[in-house]
Amino acid sequence: MTVSKAPPLLQINRLHRLMVGPLSLVVDEGDCLCISGASGCGKSLLLRAIADLDPHEGQVSLQGVPATAIEPQLWRSRIGLLPPESYWWLPQVKNHFRNGMPLPLEQIGISAGILDQPVARLSSGERQRLALMRLLSNRPRILLLDEPTANLDPVNTRLVEDVITAYRRENKAAVIWVSHDVGQVARVANRHYEMRDGDLHATDIEGRQWLS
Amino acid sequence: MVELSTVDLLIASMLVMLLALLSLRQQLNISRQLIIAAVRTAVQLTLVGLVLKVLFENATLGWVMLMALFMLFVAGREVMMRQERRFKGWWGYAAGTFSMFLSSFTITVFALVVILGNDPWYEPQYAIPLLGMLLGNTMTGIAIAMDRLTHAAWEQRHIIEARMMLGETSNEAISGYRNQAVRSGMIPIINAMAAAGVVSLPGMMTGQILAGALPVEAVKYQILIMFLVSAGTGLGTLAAVHIGARRLFDSRQRLCLDRLREP
Numbered sequence: 470m471t472v473s474k475a476p477p478l479l480q481i482n483r484l485h486r487l488m489v490g491p492l493s494l495v496v497d498e499g500d501c502l503c504i505s506g507a508s509g510c511g512k513s514l515l516l517r518a519i520a521d522l523d524p525h526e527g528q529v530s531l532q533g534v535p536a537t538a539i540e541p542q543l544w545r546s547r548i549g550l551l552p553p554e555s556y557w558w559l560p561q562v563k564n565h566f567r568n569g570m571p572l573p574l575e576q577i578g579i580s581a582g583i584l585d586q587p588v589a590r591l592s593s594g595e596r597q598r599l600a601l602m603r604l605l606s607n608r609p610r611i612l613l614l615d616e617p618t619a620n621l622d623p624v625n626t627r628l629v630e631d632v633i634t635a636y637r638r639e640n641k642a643a644v645i646w647v648s649h650d651v652g653q654v655a656r657v658a659n660r661h662y663e664m665r666d667g668d669l670h671a672t673d674i675e676g677r678q679w680l681s
Numbered sequence: 682m683v684e685l686s687t688v689d690l691l692i693a694s695m696l697v698m699l700l701a702l703l704s705l706r707q708q709l710n711i712s713r714q715l716i717i718a719a720v721r722t723a724v725q726l727t728l729v730g731l732v733l734k735v736l737f738e739n740a741t742l743g744w745v746m747l748m749a750l751f752m753l754f755v756a757g758r759e760v761m762m763r764q765e766r767r768f769k770g771w772w773g774y775a776a777g778t779f780s781m782f783l784s785s786f787t788i789t790v791f792a793l794v795v796i797l798g799n800d801p802w803y804e805p806q807y808a809i810p811l812l813g814m815l816l817g818n819t820m821t822g823i824a825i826a827m828d829r830l831t832h833a834a835w836e837q838r839h840i841i842e843a844r845m846m847l848g849e850t851s852n853e854a855i856s857g858y859r860n861q862a863v864r865s866g867m868i869p870i871i872n873a874m875a876a877a878g879v880v881s882l883p884g885m886m887t888g889q890i891l892a893g894a895l896p897v898e899a900v901k902y903q904i905l906i907m908f909l910v911s912a913g914t915g916l917g918t919l920a921a922v923h924i925g926a927r928r929l930f931d932s933r934q935r936l937c938l939d940r941l942r943e944p
Contacts, residue, residue: 498942521933522842557841607848678700 470560476533478643479519479548479611484527486518487511488667491527496611500643501634505672506664513553513649516613517662519645520550531610535591549609553616555600557588562599570604578625585655593620598629605636612644618653632659651675682893684732694719698750736805745803748888749786749812755815763824765944766831768928773942776924784917786911796905814885814906815913818870822914824920826866830925831941833858841936851934852926859926866918870911877907 479496484665489572496502504512518525519671521536521544527528530537536544563584577598583591591599594618597620610632618626634657637644648654654661655674694937697719701712736744757778767773789812793802802808837858844854877883878900885906890901931937 487846520846522845522935524931524933524935537933542848542850550846552843552846554839556840558837558840558844603847633927 476530478532480528480530480533481519482528483532484518484525484529486514486525487521489514489518490667492668493527494669496523496643496645498641498643499637500660501637501658502644502660502662503646503648503658504662504664504669505623505647505649510664511667512664513615516615516647519611519613520545520548522550524549537628538676542676546607546612547609548611549604550594551601551604551611551615551617553619555596555603556597557562557591560587562586562588562591566606568606571602571608571636572632574602577602578628581657594622594625595634597621598625600633601629605632608640609638612646614643614644616647616648616649618648618650626653669676682891690734695837696725719821719829733805736809740801740803740805742801742803744770745805745808748805748809752809752816753778753782753785753910756820757916759904760820760824760827764828764831764836764942766835767827768925768940769942770892772928772940773834776928777820777827777921780823780917780921781816783920784913784915785812788913788916789815811906811909814886818910819913819917821869822866823931826862826867826918826922827925829865830858830862830922831929833862834929834936835938835941838936838938845934847943851930855926855929859922862925863918866922867915870914870940874907874911877903883907891940 475675477495478498478500481492481494481496483491483493485491490625492515494502504515508510509582509614512654514523519521519529521529521541526643531547539547544571561584565588568586574583574627579598583599596629601614601617614633617633618629621629632651633644633646636642646657648657658674661672662673663672664670683833697715701715703824704715705712706712727738732748736748749766757774760881761767761774761782764773764777790802791809791812793799793808795805799807834855841851841858845851873881883903885905886899886903889902890896928940929937
């Protein structure tokens with residue numbers, strides 16, 4: 470009898486969508502994997518394909534279970550995608566938090582009173598941070614973050630980075646994080662890839678070429 | 682009943698000519714369309730008058746069905762053409778046509794058999810005008826509702842996907858737009874029922890009265906028609922929007938806007 474090793478948290482096998490891939494990737498519990506690359510190179514397409522929002526070839530599995538074996542809505546609540554732009558469809562902020570607040574809003578530099586406000590009054594930075602909270606309230610095992618601090622000042626950027634890192638540790642989660650900020654990659658990532666010609670190329674954390 | 686002569690109709694057509702001339706002088710760019718539509722009305726109605734005459738003389742189920750199917754397919758085409766972002770391929774035609782078939786045919790047969798009880802039940806003098814009324818109204822309802830649905834899916838695509846990214850099913854994410862589409866498809870007939878007799882005298886009833894029927898009898902028929910039409914429109918719209926909302930997503934509940942035609 471052989472003792473089988475537990476399957477990786479997220480396994481991507483020959484994923485192919487338009488100009489992305491085919492690419493394969495293994496993400497383990499606790500990983501924070503940053504992806505950089507020129508705009509339009511397919512980073513967002515890759516994240517959308519992992520969340521199964523677009524048709525694609527290849528297979529993505531969560532703890533050994535392929536996406537096709539899981540109801541799409543369950544898959545998407547376990548693999549939480551945070552797109553660069555957030556959308557709100559109910560009148561007030563709090564209406565969007567049916568599962569409650571994952572952590573005190575003060576931790577991301579927002580006062581709790583904002584929950585009673587109409588969505589239209591939020592600034593772009595507040596929207597971005599609240600969209601992250603909304604995503605975390607689903608308790609996803611994988612976070613797919615598409616430039617989650619693009620609209621934030623340096624102070625709030627650090628707050629958000631800390632919240633994501635703490636969430637990852639407490640929930641044994643993993644993060645795939647699209648970022649163009651070399652400093653941010655150095656602060657949050659344990660693996661760094663550059664996306665070029667539809668494939669992921671491992672790069673060291675300071676941004677120098679490591680493998681080609 | 683006053684019989685209308687060709688000269689009577691020509692006199693009436695001069696009113697349309699007058700309007701066309703007026704629009705020409707006002708540069709409304711609509712005279713051409715107006716004239717074409719007027720000619721179409723005259724030609725199409727004359728033809729259908731002849732067809733009905735022949736059909737009434739040869740009242741067999743086969744001929745009645747053939748006429749009914751022809752009307753259905755024309756109405757199906759009309760529903761398709763009225764949608765800006767309709768489904769590509771045969772879906773664009775089939776979703777509306779199938780829904781109209783489902784609602785209009787069922788309700789017409791129901792009314793013919795259960796309510797009117799003619800012998801034979803498909804008596805074309807009743808069957809064809811009834812089906813025509815139902816198709817005409819259902820067509821409008823379905824076209825409006827499908828147009829609303831596909832428009833909403835396109836315009837609110839980011840919100841629909843955002844909701845699915847948060848773990849909602851495609852059904853939950855589209856349900857608000859789906860219900861709105863059904864409502865907008867049903868509003869014309871609800872308004873027509875609410876205004877009937879107070880604001881407007883419905884065309885069918887007016888026609889019957891002009892042709893010499895007793896007003897009370899004409900009113901009863903009009904009420905019957907209104908009820909049948911509202912049921913038919915409601916059912917048809919529900920069916921079409923249900924089919925459409927499903928077709929907007931694939932088996933993995935992904936929003937498939939590439940299934941819609943560009944306007």
